[in-house]
Amino acid sequence: MTSTSITSTTPVRRFGGSVDIVLAAALWGTTGTVRSFVHASPVAVGAARLLIGGALLFVLAVRSGGLRPLLAGGRRTRLVLLLGAVLAAVYQVAFFSAVARTGVATGTVVTIGSGPVFAGLLAGLLRMGAPTRRWLLSTVGAVAGCAALTAGGRSAGVEPAGIALALLSGFGYAAYATVASALITRGEDDRAVVGVLFGGAGLMLFPVLLAYGSGWLLTAEGAPAALYLGLITTGVGYVLYGRGLRTTPVATATTLTLSEPAVAAVLGLFVLGEHLGPIALGGLGLLVVSLLILAVPARRRQV
DSSP states (O other): OOOTTSOTTSHHHHHTTHHHHHHHHHHHTTHHHHHTTOOSOHHHHHHHHHHHHHHHHHHHHHHHTOHHHHHTSOHHHHHHHHHHHHHHHHHHHHHHHHHHHHOHHHHHHHHHHHHHHHHHHHHHHTTSOOOOHHHHHHHHHHHHHHHHHHHTSOOOOOOHHHHHHHHHHHHHHHHHHHHHHHHHHTTOOHHHHHHHHHHHHHHHTHHHHHHHOOGGGGSTTHHHHHHIIIIIIIIIHHHHHHHHTTTSOHHHHHHHTTHHHHHHHHHHHHTSOOOOOHHHHHHHHHHHHHHHHHHSOOOOOOO
């Protein structure tokens, strides 16, 4: 519930959790730029990011006071939390595996593009609110914008196994977000929920980090990058995301996170010196407009 001390004219009240969701996605959008300065396997970087960020989120969950009530919620709640942690780990591993098989462009577009679709389907199947026409319009436009943004860059080969892994990643993302949303909207502490999900996922990926190599964590470039990716993009990012899920339907939240590639594209343009052609710029514009359609709330009648 929102505090009654917040008036209907404040930006936080007006936009609900949309601002938190977009801010979280903006932080996630910096990962590609930071990772480009690290000479290590992308899978190892992803595992380290989740391990460090998951540890921080679990500490915050303990400090929140909501961890004990959450874990005391019964066997069913604990099984749902375990499922969510597995799905978060699957999302991360499947994404990096897809990128390795079918290229960054194709893997990213299929994962990011399929996530909102899976989230809408899951929300309908689980009766968490049927997607609206506004959501459908925004999602179609945002996915098309992502595709154009990526198509305007370097092309990559398409491999069926890589596409399947990207779809699995998109489903994992939508499914763990649905689990988190269901628990948070029923009244569980959002910091406790994301702390358990990502703390558990980080532990599951610890063997992956060892298998792909962890020596880079001790280098001058690797250590600060790993800390930033873990503490800021994962830790702070998912605190914001969990808070946003209090008031934002999961299908809407998943579509709003499509702002991540827009941030990545802008950073690539100004920080890494990458070039965006007319198609990519058009896709970026379509993506921004589509997300604004969803983020800006409809005008409500005054009461």
